[in-house]
Amino acid sequence: MFSRAYRAVVTVPPLLWVTVFLLIPYALMFRYSFRTVSASQTIVHSWSLANYRQLFTVDVYWQTLLRSMWIAARVMLCSLLLGYPLAYFLSFYAGAKKDLLYQFVIIPLWVSYLVRAYAWMTILGSVGVLNTLLQYVHLTRHPLEFLLYSPFAVVLTLTHIYTPFTFLPIYASLEHIPRNLVEASSDLGASPAQTFWRVIFPLSIPGVLAGATFAFVLSLGDFLAPLLLGGPSGIMISNIVVSLFGAAYNWPLGAAISFCMLLIVVGLLFFSERLEKKWSFS
Amino acid sequence: MLTREQPVAALEASATSSTLLDIHKIAKSFGKNVVLRGISLQVAEGEFLTILGESGSGKTTLLRIIAGFESATSGELWMGGERLDRLPPYKRRVNTVFQHYALFPHLTVEQNVGYGLRVAKHSASEIDVQVEQALARVKMTAYAKSKPSKISGGQQQRVALARALVKRPQLLLLDEPLSALDANLRRQMQLELKSLQREVGISFVFVTHDQEEAMVMSDRIALLRAGELEQVATPREIYSRPATSYAAQFIGHTNLLRADVRDGVVHCGSLFWTSKLPEGSALLSLRPENIEVAAPSGASGKVRFRGKLRHKAFHGASELLQIECADGLLFSVRTEARSDWQGELEFEFDPTDAVPVRNSEAA
Numbered sequence: 140m141f142s143r144a145y146r147a148v149v150t151v152p153p154l155l156w157v158t159v160f161l162l163i164p165y166a167l168m169f170r171y172s173f174r175t176v177s178a179s180q181t182i183v184h185s186w187s188l189a190n191y192r193q194l195f196t197v198d199v200y201w202q203t204l205l206r207s208m209w210i211a212a213r214v215m216l217c218s219l220l221l222g223y224p225l226a227y228f229l230s231f232y233a234g235a236k237k238d239l240l241y242q243f244v245i246i247p248l249w250v251s252y253l254v255r256a257y258a259w260m261t262i263l264g265s266v267g268v269l270n271t272l273l274q275y276v277h278l279t280r281h282p283l284e285f286l287l288y289s290p291f292a293v294v295l296t297l298t299h300i301y302t303p304f305t306f307l308p309i310y311a312s313l314e315h316i317p318r319n320l321v322e323a324s325s326d327l328g329a330s331p332a333q334t335f336w337r338v339i340f341p342l343s344i345p346g347v348l349a350g351a352t353f354a355f356v357l358s359l360g361d362f363l364a365p366l367l368l369g370g371p372s373g374i375m376i377s378n379i380v381v382s383l384f385g386a387a388y389n390w391p392l393g394a395a396i397s398f399c400m401l402l403i404v405v406g407l408l409f410f411s412e413r414l415e416k417k418w419s420f421s
Numbered sequence: 422m423l424t425r426e427q428p429v430a431a432l433e434a435s436a437t438s439s440t441l442l443d444i445h446k447i448a449k450s451f452g453k454n455v456v457l458r459g460i461s462l463q464v465a466e467g468e469f470l471t472i473l474g475e476s477g478s479g480k481t482t483l484l485r486i487i488a489g490f491e492s493a494t495s496g497e498l499w500m501g502g503e504r505l506d507r508l509p510p511y512k513r514r515v516n517t518v519f520q521h522y523a524l525f526p527h528l529t530v531e532q533n534v535g536y537g538l539r540v541a542k543h544s545a546s547e548i549d550v551q552v553e554q555a556l557a558r559v560k561m562t563a564y565a566k567s568k569p570s571k572i573s574g575g576q577q578q579r580v581a582l583a584r585a586l587v588k589r590p591q592l593l594l595l596d597e598p599l600s601a602l603d604a605n606l607r608r609q610m611q612l613e614l615k616s617l618q619r620e621v622g623i624s625f626v627f628v629t630h631d632q633e634e635a636m637v638m639s640d641r642i643a644l645l646r647a648g649e650l651e652q653v654a655t656p657r658e659i660y661s662r663p664a665t666s667y668a669a670q671f672i673g674h675t676n677l678l679r680a681d682v683r684d685g686v687v688h689c690g691s692l693f694w695t696s697k698l699p700e701g702s703a704l705l706s707l708r709p710e711n712i713e714v715a716a717p718s719g720a721s722g723k724v725r726f727r728g729k730l731r732h733k734a735f736h737g738a739s740e741l742l743q744i745e746c747a748d749g750l751l752f753s754v755r756t757e758a759r760s761d762w763q764g765e766l767e768f769e770f771d772p773t774d775a776v777p778v779r780n781s782e783a784a
Contacts (some may be wrong), residue, residue: 320492323523325510327537327588337540341527420526420570 146327158168171394190395217298218354223304230313259296261289288370296364305350310378312346352411441466447496459647465493471627471635473647516585517594522577523751524569531565537588555583597626667781669706690748694772709755711774715767723769
């Protein structure tokens with residue numbers, strides 16, 4: 140159908156791009172993860188599993204990794220709890236205002252990540268909007284310290300940032316549900332709640348899975364929110380990787396941690412893809 | 422409650438039975454767009470009533486109002502002494518077979534059929550028995566474990582039917598259920614649906630735009646045009662005694678003749694015959710099959726005319742001829758199929774077959 144030249148022009152650049160900027164760096168990273176750092180701070184070419192051993196035996200590494208997954212899980216849960224009802228309302232009940240409200244959900248994505256993170260700093264800080272207000276109405280006497288520089292602040296900010304990413308696939312899957320199925324369910328005697336749980340929700344599962352995966356994967360790798368709002372207790376694994384590649388000058392360990400995260404993410408994507416296929420019908 | 426042993430009783434009941442659904446002055450507008458203008462119609466128990474109309478006539482809207490998916494702008498629905506239009510769809514003892522079947526894609530055939538019983542919290546064993554019976558009735562037992570996407574359109578149709586019937590509704594609504602099927606399967610399903618309806622004895626309200634389908638299946642036809650009922654009658658009656666020119670033209674083929682009645686004589690072009698029609702102008706419907714090639718002996722009491730053959734269309738068993746008379750009158754005539762129709766021919770018809778109809782355009 141298409142000439143060979145046309146096919147080459149279309150396929151070669153993206154393949155080249157992916158190879159040069161993705162596959163080769165990953166391969167280099169993988170290679171680095173087996174090297175070691177000598178006492179004199181030089182990287183020694185070797186094939187050693189020491190870095191991986193360190194990741195699983197030194198408390199700060201595996202604990203931070205687990206905490207990052209726990210933060211990501213909470214972000215995922217919160218953005219599902221916010222995103223699903225919003226998507227459901229928009230898709231089924233917004234009527235003529237649907238397109239306008241949809242834009243309102245999308246607009247925050249135009250605002251820079253940093254601006255949104257700093258906005259939360261001014262809200263949550265000890266002399267921030269929230270604490271000032273609470274003291275002004277005499278609900279608290281001293282600023283609440285747990286609001287900023289805590290895992291709470293990180294979860295809150297990441298939820299704010301990633302909820303639209305959860306909303307979008309859920310909304311798309313709800314929009315794809317033929318409305319006559321909802322009518323058929325009602326016609327067969329199902330109450331609105333029964334219709335939701337037996338028809339609408341099962342048919343929206345692919346969207347829920349995609350949205351949950353977005354929220355989890357994006358949060359897991361995040362390093363700006365914990366850096367700006369996390370404080371010492373809100374440090375995430377990416378912050379450790381950043382410092383290992385930077386000040387600590389331990390590229391091999393940083394590469395080993397990165398590679399483990401890559402495995403976790405790829406595993407998750409694979410798993411959620413399989414589940415989504417199982418739950419899609421056409 | 423209906424049982425499987427009921428068919429004969431149900432059939433006999435339909436002749437003398439009482440009203441099941443009373444549609445009383447139902448009107449519906451979407452904004453400025455008036456879709457239904459005060460429809461009043463009764464559906465008898467065990468009756469097969471077809472709502473026939475072109476697209477945009479409001480037939481589907483009327484069905485959706487009965488099912489509860491739309492609410493009427495004004496008017497009332499009564500069923501079994503109960504105000505139906507105030508109940509949500511899931512509380513009405515009415516079930517629907519949807520135009521595109523609306524089977525749940527994530528459930529198997531069996532789960533689809535059992536859905537209505539499961540949400541009503543029937544016991545699992547009872548659901549199994551009922552689903553099995555319902556599937557057997559529509560000959561779909563072999564596909565119980567299949568997903569709807571794996572079966573054909575005709576099979577999906579049967580499943581949709583079983584899913585609605587298993588609820589034992591008092592009234593089954595069918596929204597153009599055969600329109601997506603090909604012609605042969607469609608004819609077969611028409612007969613199957615009709616005999617199934619006799620068997621279960623439930624009232625069917627069937628919506629279609631296909632007049633032939635309506636004629637084949639219905640006990641009565643309600644002809645809907647631009648949101649108003651044009652005529653409600655049995656297929657035979659609506660065919661032989663159409664109330665309006667629209668009814669005459671929409672159901673079957675007809676010749677519409679403009680005539681004047683003066684002193685008990687009907688004048689139509691150069692033709693005339695005596696009649697008891699009221700004086701003044703009249704519109705008459707004369708079916709093409711009621712016009713015959715004139716017998717040489719010249720039967721008494723028939724109206725004769727001569728005309729030139731302008732066009733002929735072969736229909737297998739019959740042939741439709743277009744005849745133009747000297748005075749400009751045009752007639753469609755249905756005759757036996759013969760290859761040698763040509764030139765000028767003489768025809769005759771019985772004046773009682775020229776039925777007066779109301780002019781729909783003026784209505």
